Amino acid sequence: MAKIKGLEKVIANLNKEVLGVKKRSKKGLIKLGLEIKRRSQLKTPIEFGNLKASHYVAWKGSSTAPPAWKADTESPDKMVRLQREHNSVVNNAASNLKETQVRVGVSAFYAGIQHENLEFQHTVGEAKFMEKAIREITPNAAKIVAEDAKF
Amino acid sequence: MSKNNESAAIDIKDIITADTNPFTGEAQNIGKFAAKMGWGVFVAQEPESPDNTITIYDSPSSSLTVNPINKKGRYFESSSPIVQVRIRSTDYESAYAKAVEVQDAVANEGSYYTRKFKYSAFYVNNPPFHLGEDSNNRQLLVINITCHRTYILGQESGSPS
Numbered sequence: 001m002a003k004i005k006g007l008e009k010v011i012a013n014l015n016k017e018v019l020g021v022k023k024r025s026k027k028g029l030i031k032l033g034l035e036i037k038r039r040s041q042l043k044t045p046i047e048f049g050n051l052k053a054s055h056y057v058a059w060k061g062s063s064t065a066p067p068a069w070k071a072d073t074e075s076p077d078k079m080v081r082l083q084r085e086h087n088s089v090v091n092n093a094a095s096n097l098k099e100t101q102v103r104v105g106v107s108a109f110y111a112g113i114q115h116e117n118l119e120f121q122h123t124v125g126e127a128k129f130m131e132k133a134i135r136e137i138t139p140n141a142a143k144i145v146a147e148d149a150k151f
Numbered sequence: 152m153s154k155n156n157e158s159a160a161i162d163i164k165d166i167i168t169a170d171t172n173p174f175t176g177e178a179q180n181i182g183k184f185a186a187k188m189g190w191g192v193f194v195a196q197e198p199e200s201p202d203n204t205i206t207i208y209d210s211p212s213s214s215l216t217v218n219p220i221n222k223k224g225r226y227f228e229s230s231s232p233i234v235q236v237r238i239r240s241t242d243y244e245s246a247y248a249k250a251v252e253v254q255d256a257v258a259n260e261g262s263y264y265t266r267k268f269k270y271s272a273f274y275v276n277n278p279p280f281h282l283g284e285d286s287n288n289r290q291l292l293v294i295n296i297t298c299h300r301t302y303i304l305g306q307e308s309g310s311p312s
Contacts, residue, residue, distance in 0.1 A: 116293050117282050118208050118235055119197060128211050 021149050028145035029102040033057040036104045039133035045125030054108035058093035159232040159298045160194050160207040162265050167256050168192050174259035208235045228302040236294050243290045250279035250292045268300040
């Protein structure tokens with residue numbers, strides 16, 4: 001009977017490669033997240049720039065510098081709230097996401113209203129900024145992730 | 152040129168202003184097109200009055216993706232436009248109830264035919280989302296609906312299969 005030698009080594013090498021693919025896929029997911037964020041920010045309505053600044057990409061263990069918020073002199077409380085909620089949202093994502101998950105989001109408490117109100121007239125930016133960014137990138141999303149995941 | 156570049160908002164308007172729901176066959180009274188009293192249904196532009204309005208927009212996020220499928224030598228153009236339905240009322244509870252009524256009227260099993268399209272599915276993407284109040288203290292809620300449709304060459308209008 002023929003005896004196959006080195007099978008354990010092959011399996012060990014395969015497992016090592018699979019782990020490598022997992023790690024590289026995550027890198028690809030982060031790249032994809034950053035691209036969605038970039039595209040969404042380009043379309044975001046701007047008054048003070050805080051909605052744009054509140055975009056984030058988070059993954060397990062991620063840590064990013066806090067955004068440079070612009071002061072709204074008429075409502076200083078708003079800035080305090082933006083700061084507090086941004087930290088909470090991003091830290092929560094970084095500690096609760098699974099290893100294979102990456103989250104793109106906007107932390108500003110008024111983001112939903114700005115995103116969904118099609119009747120708002122903006123001089124800069126537009127409604128549905130995040131949704132449009134995702135739709136734009138969707139045809140190439142798998143390619144972006146796969147580029148890093150290759151053997 | 153794509154034949155799929157026509158307003159899905161207008162087709163949704165036809166579904167919700169119909170006296171009979173085209174999927175269930177049940178009588179409905181959600182609103183009347185351009186009505187000046189009661190619940191008025193509008194497309195693309197929300198008027199100042201009446202207070203109770205349902206306005207349907209072709210969502211700007213909706214890409215008119217054309218996916219030609221060669222099936223038995225014929226090409227079918229399909230796309231998934233998104234419409235936003237915006238409900239306005241002086242009273243939050245009425246606005247919310249109307250939003251639910253709209254989503255229940257649209258999100259049904261079966262296909263819906265217009266002269267040019269077969270709508271095979273409608274997905275309500277989110278529960279009613281509160282946009283706040285307008286300058287006249289009227290409550291605003293929105294729902295987003297994804298429609299899957301295929302261009303067809305003339306079939307009976309409005310008939311579910």
